[in-house]
Amino acid sequence: MTAIEFTVVVWALSALAGFLGALTGLGGGVVVVPALTLALGVDMKYAIGASLVSVIATSSGAAAAYVREGFSNIRIGMFLEIATTIGAVLGAFLASRFSTHALAIVFGLILFQAAYLSFKGVPENAERVASDALATRLRLGGSYPVAGSPQTYGVRNVPAGFAMMFGAGALSGLLGIGSGAVKVIAMDRVMRIPFKVSTTTSNFMIGVTAAASAGLYLKHGYIDPRVAMPVMLGVLAGALVGAKLLVHMRVKTLRMVFGAVILTLAIEMIVNGITGKV
Amino acid sequence: MDDRRLETIIGRLLQAGVLLAAAVVTIGAVAYLAQHHADRVDYRNFVPGGPGICTFPAIVRSAAHFESLGIIQFGLLLLIATPVARVALAIAGFALERDRLYTVVSVVVLLILLASLLHAT
Numbered sequence: 001m002t003a004i005e006f007t008v009v010v011w012a013l014s015a016l017a018g019f020l021g022a023l024t025g026l027g028g029g030v031v032v033v034p035a036l037t038l039a040l041g042v043d044m045k046y047a048i049g050a051s052l053v054s055v056i057a058t059s060s061g062a063a064a065a066y067v068r069e070g071f072s073n074i075r076i077g078m079f080l081e082i083a084t085t086i087g088a089v090l091g092a093f094l095a096s097r098f099s100t101h102a103l104a105i106v107f108g109l110i111l112f113q114a115a116y117l118s119f120k121g122v123p124e125n126a127e128r129v130a131s132d133a134l135a136t137r138l139r140l141g142g143s144y145p146v147a148g149s150p151q152t153y154g155v156r157n158v159p160a161g162f163a164m165m166f167g168a169g170a171l172s173g174l175l176g177i178g179s180g181a182v183k184v185i186a187m188d189r190v191m192r193i194p195f196k197v198s199t200t201t202s203n204f205m206i207g208v209t210a211a212a213s214a215g216l217y218l219k220h221g222y223i224d225p226r227v228a229m230p231v232m233l234g235v236l237a238g239a240l241v242g243a244k245l246l247v248h249m250r251v252k253t254l255r256m257v258f259g260a261v262i263l264t265l266a267i268e269m270i271v272n273g274i275t276g277k278v
Numbered sequence: 279m280d281d282r283r284l285e286t287i288i289g290r291l292l293q294a295g296v297l298l299a300a301a302v303v304t305i306g307a308v309a310y311l312a313q314h315h316a317d318r319v320d321y322r323n324f325v326p327g328g329p330g331i332c333t334f335p336a337i338v339r340s341a342a343h344f345e346s347l348g349i350i351q352f353g354l355l356l357l358i359a360t361p362v363a364r365v366a367l368a369i370a371g372f373a374l375e376r377d378r379l380y381t382v383v384s385v386v387v388l389l390i391l392l393a394s395l396l397h398a399t
Contacts, residue, residue, distance in 0.1 A: 004315035007307070043324040053354055057300070060292040060360040074285055078368060078383050085390040092394075100324070139379070207292075207361035212391055214358045215398030218332050225331065225350035227321055229307050232354065236300060 001040075003226070010036065011230040018058065018238025023245070024258050025199065027206070028235040029055050029177035030114045033107060034265040037278050042227060044100045044107075044278060048176030049222030052210050054235035055178040059207030061236055062243055072200040073142045076155065076193065081205055083162045084169035084183070085212035091173020092213035096220050098174070104273030107175050111266035117181050118259030124195045125188050130154040135191075144197050153194050161191040173213035176222075178206035284371035291367065292360050299357035306349030313346060333399045362391050 001009075013035045014028065021028035029051040036047040066072055095103065131141045131154035140155040164186035172179045180202045187198035217223050272278040331340050331351045340348025365388045372381040 001319055002315065003317045003319050004311055006319050007311060040321075042321040045324040046321050053357060056357050056361060057296055060357070060364070061296040063289040063292040063364075066289070068286070068289070070282065072285065074368060075380055078365075078380060078387060081365075081387045082383065082390070085387060085394075089390070089394045204364075208365060208387065208391070211358050211361040212394050215395035219398040221324075221326050221332050223332075223351070223354060224321070225306070225347045225354065226310070226319065228354055229303055229310070229350045232303060232357070233300060233307070236296070 006040070006226075007230045009040065010227070011234040013039070014054065014231045014234025015238035018054070018235035019242040020238075020254075020258055021235075022058070022062075022239040022242025024118055024255050025180070026114055026118060026258070026262075027055065027178045027180050028058060028239060029175075030111060030262065031265070032231060032235060033176065034111065034269055036227075036231070037104070038265065038268055038272065044103045045095075045220075045222045046224050046227045048095065048103070049217050049224065050176075050228040050231035052172075052176040052213060052217055053223060053228045054232045055172075055176070055210045056207045056214070057232050057236045058239040059178065059203055059210070061240065062203055063207075065243060066200040066203055069145075069196075069200065071144050071194075071196045072204050073140070073193070073197055074201075074204070075138075075142070076140050076187070076191075076197075077201045077204045077208075079138060079140065080162060080165045080183075080187075081208050083165035084172070084205055084209040087166040087169025087171075088173035088209050088212035089216070091170035091175075092216035093173075094170070095174050095176075095213075095222075096216070100278060101273045101276055103175070104269050104278040108266045108268075108270035108273060110171065110175060110177070110179075111262050111269060114181060115259045115263040115266055118255050118262055121255065125192060127192075128153050128194070129156055129192050132156045132158075134158045142197070144194060153197070154192070156192045157190050161186045164190060169209050169212070172206075172209050173216075176213075176217070178210065180206050284368070284375075288364055288367050288371075292364055295360035295363065296357065299353045299360070302353030302356060303350050304353075306346050306351075306353060309344070309349060310346035358395075362388070362395070365391060 017031035018028040036042040135155035143150040168182040183202040341352035
């Protein structure tokens with residue numbers, strides 16, 4: 001393959017991944033990495049390096065839009081980022097110790113979870129609760145607009161949520177993904193934060209988490225400019241278009257198709273990891 | 279200044295940072311493809327260190343010489359800097375609100391980010 005062919009094909013694949021990732025809320029990383037490794041034979045380490053960069057682009061690029069809606073909670077985000085950034089540094093360190101085959105297998109397992117969420121949708125917790133003692137001390141509660149008027153919400157189970165965020169950070173650093181789904185589950189299910197607040201705060205956190213692994217990725221040479229360039233530009237373009245269309249589209253059918261695609265990728269990643277082809 | 283206003287300002291700055299980074303990467307991409315479009319490329323096997331533009335000084339030096347790959351890496355560095363800037367701005371915001379707890383929390387996050395970035399490169 002020539003450089004121009006590679007660049008064009010990777011850009012197009014990445015734009016599609018970013019588009020689908022924005023529509024389904026699962027992010028572009030989970031598709032871009034298997035697409036690069038399975039379809040184009042790119043080594044996992046270049047793929048996760050390029051994916052990590054694209055994760056930062058979509059997170060920072062979408063920040064202004066999310067803030068406008070008035071849902072994200074900067075205190076919750078900043079407090080939990082202590083856990084995600086430390087986890088991310090550990091994950092990025094582990095990535096350099098793992099063989100490519102092992103990385104492929106772990107990635108496949110995460111894809112299974114993403115496929116499951118895509119079929120089922122991230123379960124939403126509608127019941128609001130009052131803050132417990134620790135969350136009150138940390139002033140994590142807040143308010144968000146419901147049908148135009150502000151509704152207050154409380155936060156619970158801070159230690160459990162914090163621990164899960166450490167895990168989300170480690171996965172992000174290990175696999176070059178945003179691990180937004182794990183972050184949303186930690187906030188919505190465990191800490192009882194409203195779903196809309198959880199998803200928008202998660203988007204804010206993803207970029208900071210990814211930046212914590214970026215240094216190690218650079219040092220180890222995972223971020224190759226010739227691979228990262230089309231991935232970053234493609235995912236960003238796809239995600240911006242996807243976010244614009246999101247409000248006008250029925251995503252249920254799309255989520256089913258996306259889930260089936262991810263499930264196929266999950267099986268292929270694991271099989272190729274075990275047989276040593278990736 | 280309240281949280282909402284602070285977040286709006288931060289959000290705008292992040293978006294501007296991403297657009298700037300994307301513009302720099304695009305310039306590098308055009309230069310790279312103009313020179314190397316017909317080169318055979320193969321990324322099947324990971325080569326530790328790659329093209330060797332992996333540290334801050336090396337990236338800045340390469341970009342300053344208008345080398346295409348150095349310009350792309352420099353754009354990616356700008357991108358990596360956007361969340362770091364976001365945390366730094368949050369520190370300033372919380373300090374203005376005289377919110378001591380969250381000023382400290384934000385400083386801790388910034389220190390973790392800087393330690394990992396500087397240690398690694």
